[in-house]
Amino acid sequence: MATGRTHRPATRSRGIPEATVARLPLYLRALTALSERSVPTVSSEELAAAAGVNSAKLRKDFSYLGSYGTRGVGYDVEYLVYQISRELGLTQDWPVVIVGIGNLGAALANYGGFASRGFRVAALIDADPAMAGKPVAGIPVQHTDDLEKIIQDNGVSIGVIATPAGAAQQVCDRLVAAGVTSILNFAPTVLNVPDGVDVRKVDLSIELQILAFHEQRKAGEESAADTALPGGAAAAAAARKASADQGPDGDVPAVMPA
Numbered sequence: 001m002a003t004g005r006t007h008r009p010a011t012r013s014r015g016i017p018e019a020t021v022a023r024l025p026l027y028l029r030a031l032t033a034l035s036e037r038s039v040p041t042v043s044s045e046e047l048a049a050a051a052g053v054n055s056a057k058l059r060k061d062f063s064y065l066g067s068y069g070t071r072g073v074g075y076d077v078e079y080l081v082y083q084i085s086r087e088l089g090l091t092q093d094w095p096v097v098i099v100g101i102g103n104l105g106a107a108l109a110n111y112g113g114f115a116s117r118g119f120r121v122a123a124l125i126d127a128d129p130a131m132a133g134k135p136v137a138g139i140p141v142q143h144t145d146d147l148e149k150i151i152q153d154n155g156v157s158i159g160v161i162a163t164p165a166g167a168a169q170q171v172c173d174r175l176v177a178a179g180v181t182s183i184l185n186f187a188p189t190v191l192n193v194p195d196g197v198d199v200r201k202v203d204l205s206i207e208l209q210i211l212a213f214h215e216q217r218k219a220g221e222e223s224a225a226d227t228a229l230p231g232g233a234a235a236a237a238a239a240r241k242a243s244a245d246q247g248p249d250g251d252v253p254a255v256m257p258a
Contacts (some may be wrong), residue, residue, distance in 0.1 A: 016087070020061045026051040027058070028084045034077045043074040090118035095154045097180075099171050100163035101126040101141050104186055108162060109137040124153040127167065144171075151178035158182045165189040 012108050030050035034042055044062075048055040062068070062075075065083055069075040085091050101124050109124055124141045125133075131141045142150060147154070150156070159180040160167050170186035175183060182198045185191055191199055 017065045020090075020145075023051070023053060023057075024084050024088055026053070027061070028081065028088070030176075031077055031081045031084070035081055039077055041074040042077055044069055047075065059115055062093075085118070086128055088118075092118065094158055095122035095156045096120065096121045096158045096160060097123045097125055097147075097150060097154070097156050097175075098160040098162060099125045099144070099147070099175070100160065100161060100167070101131055101136055105162035106136050106159075108160060108186075109139065119158075122156055123150045125150065127163075147171075147174055148178040151175065151180060158184070160175060160184045160186070161191075162186045 027047065028049055031042070033050070034047075037154070041051075044055040044059050048058040051058065059069075062080075065087060067075070067080065068081055082091075094258055096119050098108055098121060101109065105126070109121060121137070121139060124136055124139050125144055125147055126141050127144045131142060132143045134141050138255070151159075157180055159175040159182070161171055161175075161183060163171055165188045168185065168189050169191060172183060172185075172191045172193065176193060176197055181196060183191065183200070185199055186202045187201075188203055188205065190201075193199055
């Protein structure tokens with residue numbers, strides 16, 4: 001069984017832009033859902049809508065894969081699933097270690113989507129001696145003292161860091177020194193890695209802060225619109241109520257008294 005230590009995905013050598021690579025999992029998720037419903041073909045418009053992109057961008061992305069739909073028919077769903085899975089390197093087994101088995105790490109270990117997407121959780125690692133040997137998602141937790149041996153024994157090239165921020169860089173350094181070349185970082189800190197090591201950062205608090213910004217801006221726009229009307233917000237509210245009381249022609253109540 002391939003381990004992923006020496007075989008790298010073909011996307012870089014084929015010159016596929018990083019923005020396109022970032023959208024391939026979105027297409028794959030939408031296509032997998034179609035496949036599970038036994039849908040044989042899909043148009044670019046339908047697939048683009050399911051993936052949340054525009055159809056022109058989708059067709060451009062697929063051109064990098066050498067995949068062109070048939071006019072009047074669309075794309076073959078099963079072939080695209082295979083093609084995108086191959087480009088993403090998901091047609092082989094990728095052993096993954098998760099370091100930091102707190103609430104988040106345990107949740108990741110219990111996530112059922114890894115196996116179906118080409119990833120195998122090879123080991124769970126934690127610095128707490130009390131955690132050693134305890135099963136999480138059916139996998140016994142191992143101590144960080146054995147990290148390097150675990151990486152080598154399982155041929156791991158992808159590591160997941162779910163530790164507190166203060167421990168993340170040290171864990172990262174040990175993973176890289178042991179041969180890990182791709183890291184998914186859930187710790188709320190920026191990791192420094194050498195050239196040739198890829199890091200993807202997932203920070204839920206940052207995503208929530210961005211949403212809070214948009215909510216604040218929307219609230220500000222609504223407030224500005226209200227105060228711009230004569231009489232300010234009170235007049236605006238009265239105007240909305242009067243409008244609601246009017247009928248479709250704007251001159252009689254929508255519901256006449258009995």
